[in-house]
Amino acid sequence: MSTLTVIYAVLFYVATAVLVLGVANKIRTYAKAPAPLKIPTTPAPLTASGVRWRMAREVVFFESLFKSSKWTWIFGWLFHVTLLLVTLRHLRYFQEPVWLPVQLVQPLGIMAGFAMVAALGGLWARRWLVDRVRYISTPSDHLMLLLLLAIGLSGLTMRFVAHTDIIAFKAFVLGLMRFDWQPLPADPVLLVHLALVALLMIIFPISKLLHAPGVFFSPTRNQADNAREVRHISAWAAALDKKA
Amino acid sequence: MATAAFETPKLKSYPVIPLVQVGAMSHIKSFPAAGPIQKALGFPEELVEDWQDKVIAKMGEMLGKYRSLQVYMDACVHCGACSDKCHYFLGSGDPKNMPVARQDLMRKVYRRYFTFAGKHFPKLVGAVDLTREVLDEWYSYYNQCSECRRCSVFCPYGIDTAEVTMAAREIMDSIGLGQKYSNEIIGKVHRIGNNLGLPGPALINTLEGLEEDTKDDTGIDVKFPIDVKGAEVLLITPSADFFSEPHVESLIGYAKVFHAAGISWTLSSHASEAGNFGMFIGNYEQMRKITMRVKEAALELGVKRLVVGECGHAWRVAYSFWNTLIGPFDYLDPRYPVPQHICELTDDLIQRGALKFDKEANDSRIITFHDSCNVARGSRMGNMPGGQFIIPRRIITSVANHFYDMAPETIHESTFCCGGGGGLLTDDLMELRVKGALPRMEALKNVVDDHGVNFMAMICAICKAQFTKVLPYYGFDMSMVGGVHQLVSKAIRLGDK
Numbered sequence: 037m038s039t040l041t042v043i044y045a046v047l048f049y050v051a052t053a054v055l056v057l058g059v060a061n062k063i064r065t066y067a068k069a070p071a072p073l074k075i076p077t078t079p080a081p082l083t084a085s086g087v088r089w090r091m092a093r094e095v096v097f098f099e100s101l102f103k104s105s106k107w108t109w110i111f112g113w114l115f116h117v118t119l120l121l122v123t124l125r126h127l128r129y130f131q132e133p134v135w136l137p138v139q140l141v142q143p144l145g146i147m148a149g150f151a152m153v154a155a156l157g158g159l160w161a162r163r164w165l166v167d168r169v170r171y172i173s174t175p176s177d178h179l180m181l182l183l184l185l186a187i188g189l190s191g192l193t194m195r196f197v198a199h200t201d202i203i204a205f206k207a208f209v210l211g212l213m214r215f216d217w218q219p220l221p222a223d224p225v226l227l228v229h230l231a232l233v234a235l236l237m238i239i240f241p242i243s244k245l246l247h248a249p250g251v252f253f254s255p256t257r258n259q260a261d262n263a264r265e266v267r268h269i270s271a272w273a274a275a276l277d278k279k280a
Numbered sequence: 281m282a283t284a285a286f287e288t289p290k291l292k293s294y295p296v297i298p299l300v301q302v303g304a305m306s307h308i309k310s311f312p313a314a315g316p317i318q319k320a321l322g323f324p325e326e327l328v329e330d331w332q333d334k335v336i337a338k339m340g341e342m343l344g345k346y347r348s349l350q351v352y353m354d355a356c357v358h359c360g361a362c363s364d365k366c367h368y369f370l371g372s373g374d375p376k377n378m379p380v381a382r383q384d385l386m387r388k389v390y391r392r393y394f395t396f397a398g399k400h401f402p403k404l405v406g407a408v409d410l411t412r413e414v415l416d417e418w419y420s421y422y423n424q425c426s427e428c429r430r431c432s433v434f435c436p437y438g439i440d441t442a443e444v445t446m447a448a449r450e451i452m453d454s455i456g457l458g459q460k461y462s463n464e465i466i467g468k469v470h471r472i473g474n475n476l477g478l479p480g481p482a483l484i485n486t487l488e489g490l491e492e493d494t495k496d497d498t499g500i501d502v503k504f505p506i507d508v509k510g511a512e513v514l515l516i517t518p519s520a521d522f523f524s525e526p527h528v529e530s531l532i533g534y535a536k537v538f539h540a541a542g543i544s545w546t547l548s549s550h551a552s553e554a555g556n557f558g559m560f561i562g563n564y565e566q567m568r569k570i571t572m573r574v575k576e577a578a579l580e581l582g583v584k585r586l587v588v589g590e591c592g593h594a595w596r597v598a599y600s601f602w603n604t605l606i607g608p609f610d611y612l613d614p615r616y617p618v619p620q621h622i623c624e625l626t627d628d629l630i631q632r633g634a635l636k637f638d639k640e641a642n643d644s645r646i647i648t649f650h651d652s653c654n655v656a657r658g659s660r661m662g663n664m665p666g667g668q669f670i671i672p673r674r675i676i677t678s679v680a681n682h683f684y685d686m687a688p689e690t691i692h693e694s695t696f697c698c699g700g701g702g703g704l705l706t707d708d709l710m711e712l713r714v715k716g717a718l719p720r721m722e723a724l725k726n727v728v729d730d731h732g733v734n735f736m737a738m739i740c741a742i743c744k745a746q747f748t749k750v751l752p753y754y755g756f757d758m759s760m761v762g763g764v765h766q767l768v769s770k771a772i773r774l775g776d777k
Contacts, residue, residue, distance in 0.1 A: 062354070069347035072564060074600045075440065077432045077657055079665035079693060094436070104361035104434035112359065112436075162360065167300045169360035171375045172384065174406035176397070177358050242396045243405075247437055250355030255348045256429075256438035261660055263600045264617050267607045272345060276568065 041220045044230060045212055051237040058241025059249060066253040070270035080261035087260050094257060111158035114151055115184075121148035122191070129202075129209045146195065153188040156181055176243065183232060190229040200226045286711040288753045289371055289718045291725050297364045298373035305374035305715075310423040311708045313458035320467040321566065324456030331455040332410050336393050338451045339386075343394070348443040353390045355437045356380060362431040362441075367696050368424055371715035376421050379431035379441040385417055386444055415457070422448040423459055424712055426702035427560065427593075428653035433693050445702070446562025453561055461706035462557045469570050474519035474553035483549055486522050494532055500774045502532075502539045504547070509581050511546035512613075513538070515622070516554045516574055516598070517589025518741035526762040527744055530590050533765025534622055536772050540636075541629050545587075551577035554594035555741065559601075560703035567597065568605045575606040584613040587620050590763050592652035592740030593701065595621055599659035623739060624661050626768060627671045630678050636773040642680035645735040647767070648727050649673055649685065650720065650747075651695035652740035666692070672739055672764050679771040684731040690723035698738075700746030713746060714753050721754045728756070737764050 081087050093099040098116075102109045125145025127138045160181045163173045194200045201221040211218035220226075239245070252258065269277075315325035328334055343350045362379040364370065369377040376382060384406070391398030391407035398407030408414060427442035452458065468477040478486075487504035494502045505511065515538075521531040538545045551573040558567030578586060586609075588598045598619045603609070609618040617624065629635045649672060661667040669692045677683050690696055699716030727733040738744060738761070748758040 066347060066351055069344055069350045071347045072345065073604060075348065075443070075658070077429060077438055077440065077693075078660055078668070080660075082665060094438075098436055100434055100438065101359070101361050101436040104365070104436075108359055108361055166360060166363075168297075168363040168375065168378060169358070171300050171302075172358050172360065172363065172378065172380050174358070175403065176405045179404070239397075244355070244357045247355040247357050250351045251437045253347060253351045254355070254438040255351075256432050256440050261665065263603055264619075267603045269604050273564065273604065276565070 037217060038219060038222070040222055040227075041208070041217060044208075044220050044227075045217050047231070047234050048212055051234040055237040055240050059246075062241055062246055063249050063253075066249065070272065071255045071259070072270040072273045074259055074261075074263040074268050075255050076259040076261050077256040078261055080259070082261050084260055087258060091252065091257060095251065107158075108162065111155045111162070115155035115159060118148035118152035118155060121145050122152060122188075129206050130213065132206075132210060149188060149192050149195070153185060153192065156185045156188065160185070180243070180245075183236060187229060187232045187236065190225055190232065193225050194223075194229065198223075198225055286714070288714055291718075291722050291754060293722075293726065293729075295370070295719065295722060298370065300375045301373035302375060305368070305372045305377060305424060305712065306417075306420060308424055308709065308712055309420050310704070310706065311460040312419070313460045313463040317460060317463045317467055318453075318456060318458050320470070321453070321458075321463055323453045323458055323463070327456045331415070331457075334455045335389075335410060335415070335451055338454045339390065339447075340394070342447050342450065343390075346443070346447065348440065349447050351437075352383065352439045352443060353387055353394075356383060356387065356439055359436065361434050361436060362439075365431050365434050366425075366441075367428070367430070367699060367719045368426075368712065368716045371699070371718035372712075376417070377424060379435075379439075382421055382425055382441055383439065383444045385414070385421055386448055389414065415452075418448055419452060419457060422452070423704065423709070426653070426697045426699065426704055426716065428697035428701055429657040430653065430694070430697065433657060442702070446559070448562075449560070449703075450562035453563065459561070459703060461708070462560050462703035465555075466557050466561070466566055466570070469553055469557075469573075473550055473573065475555050475557070476519040476523060478519060478522060478552065480549035480552075483522060483547075483552060487547070490528070490532060490535075494535070498536075498774055500539070502535050502774070504531075504535050505545065506547040507549055507581065508544075508546035511544045511581060511583055513543055513545035513585045513587050514551075514574075514578050514581055514583040515545055515547055515587050515589060516551055516594075516619070517547070517622075518554045518591040518594055519552055520741040520745060521589055522552075524741075524745060526748070526759075526766055527590075527741055529766035529769060530763030531765075533763065533767075533769030533772070534589060536769055536774060537622075537626050537629065537635065537765070540772055540774055541634050546581060546583070548577035548581060550580065554588055554591045554598070556594060556597040557703060559593060559597050567601070571597065571602060571605045574602070579611065585616050585620060586612065586618055587622055587625055589622050590739040590741065590765060592654040592742060593658075594741075595739075596654035596658035621661050621671075623671050623675060623764060626765070627662075627675050630675065637679045637768075637771040638773060639679060639681050639771055641771040642767055643682070645680060645767070646682040646684065646731060646733045647676055647680055647735045647737055648683070648724070648733045649676060649691075649764075650698070650736050650738040650743060651691050652738055652743050653695060653697045653701060655739060656693055656695045672737075675764055676737055676767060679767050684727050684733055686723040686727050690719065696720040696723065698740070698743040698746040699750060701740075701742050705742050705746055714750055717746070717750045717754070721751075721756075724756070725754075734760055735762060735767075736760050737762055737767060739764050 425445040432440035
């Protein structure tokens, strides 16, 4: 077993643990914090099923962003959809045999890779070209786009420029999952690609990527507009009633 | 003290997003509350010695008590969707009046003290230490937000800057840095019962005067009852309705509606205020204490229904928060919504044919309607989403013949704040108020030019006060401003029903 294999195997165990535990911890924090008042942005759905539909539109179509800015919506939505397709395409490395849907998505996933890089380019261009967005951008906002671009470009490089040994790589991944480590091909592009993905997983729970779980907990979006019909009261607010 | 001179923005025929002008509004500083004002609300009288530690401790407490704040501190990705949505940014160009940048004033402190990245890599994620300069920026810019929630409509995560502004004001109050205007008014409510500080006898006097005026005007004995036990309806209305123009015209309108419909009603000298500035300063206990007067009055008078007059933030507090703050309302008539907006009541009567109007009485008016932010984005009327847009317009078109809406991107949920909401309706913020009114003024100018609109109806005491003051800056006559029930009052048929 080469040192390289050991390093990457450990790296991915650590990255997975940080991602899962870190996000779970954040979700627990969000779930535990009470929402003492009814603050849906109205007009809002009146029922729980209406709220689920509103949230679905928000998460699948980015409805509010669409209302706000068509350019940001085009690039942002395209990036997220293509990232989903590319991720689905990569599931083939984790499965033996490969599920039919994952097989079917393979050609789409390749096209999506190019679109994803283009969309990231568009998002980054906005950070430079729109003076308002330039003003609010921090170094981490730029580096996040750079990281995602580097992941996308290194991936496309392996598909179209310098092929890597994907049979051996798949054996490595399956080995990780079965705790039966197999050697990792020492291809520099692959190593860069994997290291960046691990980095992305590690920074997820300590960065703005928390918008992904966060949106589901946003009271302006996940509350039903039924304040008059149902009395909404949090534990600490109820305690005030007892005192008085 | 007069504020420094400033230039009123030019009205353009189509909206233009200004270029960023760093520091354009950094000189704005609402008058801070003096010691006695702070003391009356239980806040420290001046900036406390160890304010840095206190701010961080208070922020930690708020993060645990408000899910909104916790999620909104984390979720922003700096996408810029909100960056051109705030009326104060559009009117001033100051980038710190972009919602995202206003939130970032707190977020950069949150990151520094509460997140791994900010503790270890502050420069990378834009985290900063809590210095006096940062605190001064908080005071300046969190008192340049009217909590209108327009940004929350457009944010892909629903981040509501109002929640952040409220939290910031609550934190600043807790270290002795309060705003004079809001905190003084809250003190008056606790002491006297309303924002204007009108004692009971003055109220009774005023209402008697209104009865006489209305009698002279119509020949009918329209009553303005106060503290009447056993009345069916307790009307809670902003105290501006008692004294200010054009507000009082709407109060006369409510009285005529009750009279024509034969509903017994009363005002209360104990709860003579619908407004609730406790919301503006983000203080749950203050908001609850102010609201408690309504419950006390309702029980004391033994009424069956609670109806709220024309006031935007009051309706948000009443509609969205009353049930939480002073519910359950099991002592009231369950056949009616609690609380009910005066527009819901009037509209319901109109729909049932219980009111008759001479629409021609309003023919000299060409009317548009300004959706007030708290009604539009923080509440509802009727039984369907968006009823808060339909019902006031339905009333207007029932009592008048000429109505034109302003541009679609400036009404309904996208409506622009008047520029004076959220505790900013004070003379020491005149520059901010004038500049913040720009987007609404542009939309108004378009319907004035296209349709000859000469009356902007609204259902908010703050909007009315703000516009009567600000319209002249833009070359409009302040008599264009009025209430929906002012129009009702003009056209309603009394007596011969």
